[in-house]
Amino acid sequence: MKEKTLRLASVSIDSIDKKGNGVGSSLLDDTREIExxxxxxxxGDIIRAKLGKKRKGAFFGSIDEIEKASSKRQEARCKHFGVCGGCRWQQMPYSEQLKIKDELVKQIFEPLINDKTCVHSIIPCDPNWGYRNKMEYSFSEDIKGNRYLGLIQDSSRGKVLNLTECHLVPPWFTNCMQEVREWWKNSNLKAYHPYSDKGSLRTLTLREGVRLGDRMAILTVSGNPEYVLSSSDIEDFVNVIINSSPVEKRGGNWSIFLRIQQVAKGMATNFYEMHLYGADYIREVLYLKEIPEPFLFHISPTAFFQPSLLQAEKLYSRVIELADIKKDSIVYDLYCGTGTLGIIAAKRAKHVVGIEVCPEAALDAKTNAKLNEIDNTTIFSGAVRHVLSQIKEEEKIGLPDIILIDPPRPGIDPVAMREILTLSTGKIVYVSCNPYTQFNDVKEFLQNGWKIESLQPVDQFAQTPHVENICVLSK
Ligand SMILES: C[S@@+](CC[C@H](N)C(=O)[O-])C[C@H]1O[C@@H](n2cnc3c(N)ncnc32)[C@H](O)[C@@H]1O
Incomplete structure (x- = not known):
């Protein structure tokens, strides 16, 4: 097949977009300025770029040659850099990444803040390599039958890279994933193909409870009955995982699950979990600033946990500091996950209410409250929008003095927002891993009489363009 020749343009990069891509301008045909x-x-880079399609007013280009490198450019650490969609900022020193993230949060919130708003400097990610405690790898097969297990390639619509090194995770993740790839290559199992609904293997997720050395592996497979795994396939998978790093050599537990993902046209996707081996959770221990005793958390396979242990400790310590909880405070912890923030807050508060939609995480939150000998919390399993209206109707639990909000990337849904706005409270501490959606929500709070007290960016995602942000609001 003849390869399409793409037009070339010299582009001076002067900014970064929402996804962390370089953005610049170029003169097309020496006349027309394009983005x-x-x-x-x-x-600072001047790039000879191959021009692709125009999307939302700008051309999408790829690097053909770096004509002049920015003075900030450095050698990337990983051999997969430039292909892998995992960490896209390795070509910048970490100090530069921090500067950009710090500026980005200020830029996003600029229309909402004034001279009185306290904008704190970003809390760096330390260490800025090897910090991730979770990674999801995808299985894929091309038409020639070549097999791939690794991360999705950048800008590729799902093409998978056979990863052999990764510096964001501890080394055992990559070793274990490679052992699973070898096992798969010697098996008759096919990778799942979403368009045809054929094949079995979808993803391999690895998680770690860092302080106690617990490790979890979750193999997600198709729910199509034609492609179920045999018991010997499952047994082999478990053995591969256990033997990739035997517990006798390292301490800590293995926890292994099979996750069945059932898709049917016009129906919501269903997930079923089969516990295959070891404990049905991993444990994590957190140390918080100015709280002497450590906290212990159990985490189920489907439950969210912050992606880096050390950054989670810094994030939570800062949230508790900014929330300034008093002994008689009632605190609501919305989107509470395994109960982390609420349980830490409960040490200082009169009562804490946690709300979490994932039933397994909500159950973990209840277990975690007991494990940490906390008896002043009530955990509700359900969506924030439903539970808040139920709490108000029943009038059994007092209204909050402080609300902690930590929603997923899309932010607070409109019904939940309406419910939150009807709660009379003095303070909101809003944590988000997406400052863009956080900005929209905060704007709505401001339109309803709230004001921004402070902003505190926290870097949880070094080597990537993502940034976490805390926004404190008062009324
Ligand atoms: C970013 S995590 C934060 C969890 C927790 N604060 C922590 O630090 O571990 C967001 C959580 O919100 C939960 N969630 C998503 N949508 C929800 C909803 N509509 N109502 C309640 N919880 C929801 C997710 O299951 C997830 O546990």
Whole structure:
């Protein structure tokens, strides 16, 4: 097949877009100024870019050659850099990444803040390599039958890279994933193909409870009955995982699950979990600033946990500091996950209410309250929008003095927002891993009489463009 020749343009990169791509301008045909988005380019670079499609007013380009490198450019650490969609900022020193993230949060919130708003400097990610405690790898097969297990390639619509190194995770993740790839290559199992609904293997998720050395592996497979795994396939998988790092050599537990993902046209996707081996959770221990005793958390396979232990400790310590909880405070912890923030807050508060939609995480939150000898919390399993209206109707639990909010990336849904706005409270501490959706929500709070007290960015995602942000609101 003849390869399409793409037009070339020299692009001076001067900014970064929402996804962390370089953005710059170029003169097309020496006359027309165009905007070009170039993945892996950074401000100060002059790039000869191959021009692709125009999307939302800008051309999408790829690096053909770096004509002049930015003075900030450095050698990437990983051999997969530039292809892998995992960490896209390795070509910038970490100090530069922090500067950009710090500026980005200020830029996003600029229309909502004034001279009185306290904008704190970003809390760095330390260490900024090897910090992740969870990674999901995808199985894929091409038409020639070549098999791939690894991360999705950048800008590729799901093409998978056979990863052999990764510096965001501890080494055992990559070793274990490679052992699973070898096992798969010697088996008759096919990778799942979403368009045809054929094949078995979808993803391999690895998680770690860092302090106690617990490790979890979750194999997600198709729910199509034609492609179920045999008991010997499952047994082999378990053995591969256990033998990849035997517990006798390292301490800590293995926890292994099979997750069955059932898709049917017009129906919501269903997940079923089969516990295959070891404990049905991993444990994590957290140390918080100015709280002498450590906290212990059990985490189920489907439950959310912050992606880096050390950054989670810094994030939670800062949230508790900014919330300034008093002995008689009633605290609501919305989107509470395994109960982490609420349980820590409960040490200082009169009562804490946690709300979490994932039933397994809500159950973990109840277990975690007991494990930490906390008896002043009530955990509700359900969506924030439903539980808040139920709490108000029943009038058994007092209204909050402080609300902690930590929703998923899309932010607070409109019905939940309406419910939160009807709660009379003095303070909101809003944590988000997506400052863009956080900005929209905060704008709505401001339209309803709230004001921003402070902003505190926290870097939980070094080597990537993502940033976490805390916003404190008062009324
Ligand atoms: C970013 S996590 C934060 C969890 C927790 N605060 C922590 O630090 O571990 C967001 C949590 O919100 C939960 N969630 C998502 N949508 C929800 C909803 N509509 N109502 C309640 N919880 C929801 C998710 O299951 C997830 O546990």
């Amino acid at each position: 070009v988005v170039v993945p892996f380019a950074i401000p």
